[in-house]
Amino acid sequence: MSRPMVELRGIHKSFGPLEVLRGIDLTVLAGQVVVILGPSGSGKSTLLRSINHLEKVNRGYVRIDGELVGYRQVGGRLRELKEREVLRQRTHIGFVFQNFNLFPHLTVLENVVEAPVSAQGRPRREVTEQAVRLLDRVGLAEKSRSYPRQLSGGQQQRVAIARALALEPKVVLFDEPTSALDPELVGEVLDVMRDLARGGTTMIVVTHEVGFAREAADTVVFMDDGRIVEQGPPGQVLDDPQHERTRAFLAKVL
Amino acid sequence: MTAVSDAPASGTRPAQDELRSLTVVPARHPWRWAASAVVAVLLAMALNALITNPAWEWHVVSQYLFYETVLRAVGVTLQLTVLGIVLGFALGTVLALMRLSRSPLLQAVSWGYVWLFRSVPLILQLLFWFNLALLYDRISFGIPFGPAFFDIGTQDLIGPLTAAALGLALHQAAYCAEIVRSGFLSVDQGQLEAATALGIPRRRQIRRILLPQAMRTIIPTAGNEIIGLVKGTSVVYIMAIPELFYQVQIIYARNGRVIALLLVAAIWYLALTTVLSIVQYYVERYYARGAVRVLAPTPWQRIRRALTTLAEARRQRREDHARLAAALDQEAPR
Numbered sequence: 183m184s185r186p187m188v189e190l191r192g193i194h195k196s197f198g199p200l201e202v203l204r205g206i207d208l209t210v211l212a213g214q215v216v217v218i219l220g221p222s223g224s225g226k227s228t229l230l231r232s233i234n235h236l237e238k239v240n241r242g243y244v245r246i247d248g249e250l251v252g253y254r255q256v257g258g259r260l261r262e263l264k265e266r267e268v269l270r271q272r273t274h275i276g277f278v279f280q281n282f283n284l285f286p287h288l289t290v291l292e293n294v295v296e297a298p299v300s301a302q303g304r305p306r307r308e309v310t311e312q313a314v315r316l317l318d319r320v321g322l323a324e325k326s327r328s329y330p331r332q333l334s335g336g337q338q339q340r341v342a343i344a345r346a347l348a349l350e351p352k353v354v355l356f357d358e359p360t361s362a363l364d365p366e367l368v369g370e371v372l373d374v375m376r377d378l379a380r381g382g383t384t385m386i387v388v389t390h391e392v393g394f395a396r397e398a399a400d401t402v403v404f405m406d407d408g409r410i411v412e413q414g415p416p417g418q419v420l421d422d423p424q425h426e427r428t429r430a431f432l433a434k435v436l
Numbered sequence: 437m438t439a440v441s442d443a444p445a446s447g448t449r450p451a452q453d454e455l456r457s458l459t460v461v462p463a464r465h466p467w468r469w470a471a472s473a474v475v476a477v478l479l480a481m482a483l484n485a486l487i488t489n490p491a492w493e494w495h496v497v498s499q500y501l502f503y504e505t506v507l508r509a510v511g512v513t514l515q516l517t518v519l520g521i522v523l524g525f526a527l528g529t530v531l532a533l534m535r536l537s538r539s540p541l542l543q544a545v546s547w548g549y550v551w552l553f554r555s556v557p558l559i560l561q562l563l564f565w566f567n568l569a570l571l572y573d574r575i576s577f578g579i580p581f582g583p584a585f586f587d588i589g590t591q592d593l594i595g596p597l598t599a600a601a602l603g604l605a606l607h608q609a610a611y612c613a614e615i616v617r618s619g620f621l622s623v624d625q626g627q628l629e630a631a632t633a634l635g636i637p638r639r640r641q642i643r644r645i646l647l648p649q650a651m652r653t654i655i656p657t658a659g660n661e662i663i664g665l666v667k668g669t670s671v672v673y674i675m676a677i678p679e680l681f682y683q684v685q686i687i688y689a690r691n692g693r694v695i696a697l698l699l700v701a702a703i704w705y706l707a708l709t710t711v712l713s714i715v716q717y718y719v720e721r722y723y724a725r726g727a728v729r730v731l732a733p734t735p736w737q738r739i740r741r742a743l744t745t746l747a748e749a750r751r752q753r754r755e756d757h758a759r760l761a762a763a764l765d766q767e768a769p770r
Contacts, residue, residue, distance in 0.1 A: 234633060265638060273635035283630035287648045287726040296644065297634035329726035349634065 185247075187212040187384045188233065188353055192242035195228055202228045204408040206242070210353070210386060210401075215379045217395040217416075218388045220405035221431055226388040229405070230355050233386070234275040235268050246274055247352050273301050276346030276354035281362045282338045284330040284345070290317065291326040294345045302349065309348065316344040320374050336367030340374050347378075354378070356387040392435055396420055404428045496696035500687065501703060509683035510704050516601055516669040516679060517708075521662050523605035528612025533642075535617055546613065553610035559671050562603040566675050568594055600672040608665060615657045619650030651723040659716040663709045680704055 188210040195203040202225045210216050218226050231237040233244055235252040243260070244251040252268055253260040263271075284293050294313040298304045317323050320340040322333075330338050339359055346354055356375070360368040372394050379385060379398040389395070395402050395416055402419040404411045406427045412419060423429045486492060500506055534546035553561070569590040576587030594602065623646055631641040670681035678686075680701050688697040717734075724731060733741065 236629065236633060269632070269635040269637060271635075272633055275633075277630075277633040279626065279630060279633075281626060283624075283626040285627065285630070285645055285649075287723070289726075297636055300637060300640045300644070301635040329729075331726060332729055345634070 184212040184214075186210070186245075187214070187247055188386065189245040190229075190233070190242070191245075193229065193232060193239050193244070194241035195225075195232055195237060195239045202408055203232070203239070206408075206410060208403065208410065208413075210384060212352075212384055213382045214400045215383075215385045215387065215398050216401045216403060217399040218386065218403045218405055219390070219392070219395060219431070220411075224405045225408040226405055227357050230277075230357050230386065230388050233353075233355055234272050234277055236277075246271070249274075251275075269301065273297070273349045274352045276349060276351035278339070278342050278346050278354065278356045278359050280358040282330070282335075282342045284338055284342055286330050289327050289329055290322065290333070290341050293330065293341060294348045297345070298348050313344070313348055316347055317341070319377075320344050321370075334367060335363045336370045339363065339371045343371075343374055343378075347383075353384040353386065356385065356389065358388055358390070360389065360391060390435060392420065392432070404431065406431070491695065492699065493693060493696040496693045497699050497703070500684075500693075500697060500700045503687075503700075505678075505683055505687070506680070506700060506704070509678055509680045510708075512597075512677065512679040513666070513669050513681075513704075514708070516597075516604060516672065516677075517662070517666050519601040520604035520608050520665050520669070523601070524608030524661075524665075525612045525616070525658070527605065527609035528614075529616050531609060531613035532616035532620060535613065536620060550610045550613050553607055558603070558607050558668070559674065561607055562600060562672060562675060565594070565599040565603040565606075566596065568599065596675050596677055600669075600675055600677050604665065604669065604672070608661065611661055612658075615654055615661065616650070618657070619652075619654035620646060622653040623649045648723065652720075652727060655716065655720045655723060659712070659720075662716075663712055666708050666712065667705055 186209050188208070190206050190208040193203050193206040194201070206225075206229055208216070218229070220226050228237055232239045233246075233251070235244075238252065243253065249271070250260070251271055252263055254263055255261075284290075285296070288296065291310070291313055294316060295306065295309050298309040298312070299306050314323065314326065317326055320343055322337060322340055322344070325333060325337065325341075330341065333341065339362075343354075343359075359375070360371050363371065368391070372391060375385070375387070375394070376398050387394070387399075399416050401413055402416045403413040404419060404423070404425070404427075411425050411427055412423065419428065420432065423432060487494070531546045531549055534542040535550075537543065573590055574587050575590050575593055576584035578584035578586075627645055627649065628641060631645045636645070669679055672679060673682035673685065676682065684697040684701045688694045721731060721734070
């Protein structure tokens with residue numbers, strides 16, 4: 183049995199009076215692929231963003247590979263970490279955004295090389311070689327000198343995935359990675375993600391692509407109204423949902 | 437005219453193939469020609485008025501344009517501009533970062549600075565700096581509210597030129613702060629989020645991700661400010677600093693050639709701003725990389741391309757003629 187890579191315990195998060203997450207518990211084992219489904223506004227993206235501390239939670243904690251994210255336990259209390267330390271922790275957590283957020287003034291290669299050099303202090307030569315391999319893996323080796331705006335949406339998202347992988351993270355979080363894409367470009371991004379899943383990358387994916395969940399996920403989590411309604415293997419959750427709300431959601435998207 | 441109107445006159449509609457072989461005559465624009473002619477005449481009149489009227493005293497202008505005191509005055513103007521802009525933008529960037537920081541005190545101080553220095557007229561501020569010695573006759577350096585390590589007479593530390601540069605820079609900083617802040621605000625929030633998610637250190641985020649993208653918004657307004665300052669330095673003439681405008685006044689007060697010397701100053705201001713405008717164009721182009729899919733060609737590239745196309749068109753025409761002549765030669769015997 184492999185070790186837990188991501189542990190979420192009792193996560194609560196409010197934006198003002200609005201309670202977005204109402205107590206989330208989730209464990210993701212090393213090498214597992216977890217797909218989170220749910221209607222919009224159910225708190226999926228907020229959950230993902232609180233895993234790498236882009237959102238501070240009000241209650242509960244996150245552990246990545248045993249290490250608390252954003253806090254240090256000192257006796258009976260949690261002491262907030264300095265920004266520098268949180269930034270270091272984030273290098274273990276890859277994040278792929280819905281609208282890519284590539285740096286438009288840097289070339290594709292510079293986008294991939296930037297963080298490993300400036301955040302991890304690795305030698306540029308070595309990182310560049312690795313970046314070229316990663317770009318080749320997502321099928322964009324010949325685009326390394328292009329600027330992001332010269333690429334299609336699908337290509338940009340594949341670069342964003344390579345950029346996240348360059349940090350050699352322990353887990354990669356995907357926040358609706360195909361929602362901003364034209365339908366005919368969705369496939370190329372999902373292909374890359376499937377390839378990663380097969381390669382043993384630990385992944386948490388928020389998406390509406392039920393097909394991807396069925397093929398690539400080890401666990402499907404269905405969220406609604408800030409809670410996990412049900413979770414289990416894709417065959418169980420997708421084909422034999424126990425909950426009324428899961429059934430209603432699947433009836434709409436399938 | 438000929439080719440198009442001749443064809444239907446023959447009675448039958450030309451077939452598709454024949455249409456393809458007809459010459460294309462571009463549309464005529466008589467009004468455009470007329471307007472161009474009018475403007476050309478007006479331009480010639482203006483030039484004529486400038487050149488032939490002896491009151492402009494062009495020989496005096498050329499005599500004083502590279503006069504030593506004038507050149508030195510241009511140097512002072514440049515010095516004030518550079519100091520004003522460099523210090524102004526340095527302080528302005530700090531003020532912008534303070535305004536965007538999460539500390540309420542830093543925010544308030546930054547806001548207060550901009551409020552104060554934007555509200556008081558520049559000329560008044562300059563006079564305050566010039567007369568600083570009346571307010572504080574000695575300036576000491578040491579521990580705040582504690583002992584001083586050394587102190588120095590205000591007038592020794594801040595001469596008229598320093599006072600002018602300081603005044604211009606502090607005034608400029610208020611505007612620069614807002615320009616830099618607008619640049620930062622124009623960068624998509626997702627950029628910083630991505631940099632944060634990648635764990636890029638804070639200072640590097642600003643230098644490598646935020647600033648280069650903000651520059652696209654900053655440069656055009658900054659260009660305005662710099663050019664404004666080149667001319668704006670002329671207000672320091674009230675402090676009797678030998679910059680360009682003050683110096684030409686001194687000269688024409690002595691020799692009475694008012695117009696010619698004002699013209700000398702105008703030509704120098706024009707020259708300085710022209711250089712700055714060209715520099716701005718290229719700096720803007722540098723920061724546009726990645727923002728547009730294909731960079732527009734520079735004027736030089738455009739001229740070179742136009743010349744090659746022209747040459748190409750000529751060659752093409754010569755070849756067409758040769759081919760036509762050959763075809764006619766072949767048809768002739770029939």
